Amino acid sequence: MKELLDQLSLCIEKGKVDQNSAYPPDLKGQPGASELTAQLLQNGISPNEILEKALMPGMKRIGDKFGKGLAFIPDLLIAAKAMKASMALLKPYFDSGVAQRKGIFILGTVRGDLHDIGKNLVGMVLEGNGWQIVDLGVNVSAESFLKALQEHPDAHLGLSALLTTTMLYMEEIVKTVKTTHPNTPIFIGGAPVTQEFNRKIGADGYFPDPQKLVNFLEAQRA
């Protein structure tokens, strides 16, 4: 089974979605993430084990490469596509409670901003790490974040912005949320965001790439 798990992990890292996928060329014709996940489930391997021993390591390797500038947005996206193919088979187990996720992450691009690729990448990497994502989309107000928190009171929050002018709204969101949910961790990211800004507005962390956020969360859980 270890071999199958390692193979699945490689398919995630390299973006091999299924047997019909022509990419990557060196895995052409071989089983992909879909087939290997199905085979593992049929062999009685638990969804949590598949997530922890295959999906997470695969996404971590490509995420770490991305953080070091050795992989790029397209590489993360094709890996995420393979991961989603696997998750589609695991989802019923997580939804029914048979398998457990690590928690819920509410993500949104803040009010006034329509850019979402950064937020989407964070969502994909977090999902590959076992988090359930509630994606509020773009142009999200403080009130919308609060409403989502009322539905998921133990969730973490992730705020994204691409422009200096929209980034400033993060301060209002943090103030609003911390008033009623002082223990909710709030993480921020986006092109103009810095550690200094994170400290200034009282958020709980800024990470320049998704894998660094995942590494931080894993360290907290350890």
Place this chain on the structure above:
Amino acid sequence: MRPDIFTLLKTLRNGKGDFVPLMELGVHPKIKERFLGHPIQSLQDEVEFSYKAGYDYVKLQPIVDFNPQKLGAQTEEKPLDGTLSYNWAHEGQGLITSFDDLERYVFPRAEEIDYSRFEQIKQYLPEGMGVIGQYGDIFTMTWELMGMEAFSLALFENPELVKTLNSILGNIELSMFEYMVQSDVVDAIWYTDDIAFSTGLLVSPDVLHSYFFPWLKKIGEMAKAADKPFIYHTDGVLWDVFEDIIACGVNALHPIEPKAMNLAEVKQKYGDRLCLIGAVDVDLLCRGSKEEVEETVRHNIEVAAYNGGYCVGSGNSIPDYVNYENYLTLLNASKKYGTF
């Protein structure tokens, strides 16, 4: 005496004039209007702004519509402080995700491109003011038209679609630069196309060598043949591609985004081969003090202009949300510290 396009051109070619020129890729009309005290409604107004603000050039673009069918245009949503209009990166669902979409899409024809501004501008230019012809985004439009996610996946799963679209867009743009390099009105050309963000390249160097650098090289060759300085704009961290950019014939690089690269370091490593433009952080212009802005301009001139080859400007452009007083400080500091 200002304006002085010859000193600007000398600086763009890495020379040193009597002063450090000012340059911006764009200044928002609201900032220009506040500066002038009246709306910007004509080429004359644009020239007046450039002249009074201290720029040695006016930037012109050909007029062309890359989406004449207005496909995917959203209904007008009331902007919140104008910010919802900043949808520069169309990251959502693309308009072209298949060869069928590509076949249905109407691209502008070269003969439809409007160059009338280039013909009209001469009558408004004061003595010493030049014209920079600008356009861009062959690579950016390729991924924008597909949507970033569809483009990214197509690189692996449908590269022929990416190649075909990229080729169509590239050839349209080459025709524009062909006009601009041959125009006796145009003194320099400026190609804009973001290939990086503050922590890295958008895509791998290999992908850039397929869909970006060949076009940059062709435009560089045109500029060189016409003996016109070639300015290239991209945000982001460029250490892995500096040599490739220089090999394409780029004379001047803009904007040296401060969050991505340190101006002094870029000057030290590539200042002998590239004129550098910009490097005053837009976030500083928005949220910093006047003193901080002035000190940044002074420092940038100190580290980058000592042997020429530097123009003062923002680390991207001047949007309407920049603190107006800070923008004025940038202009004034440039004059205060930028005279040799």
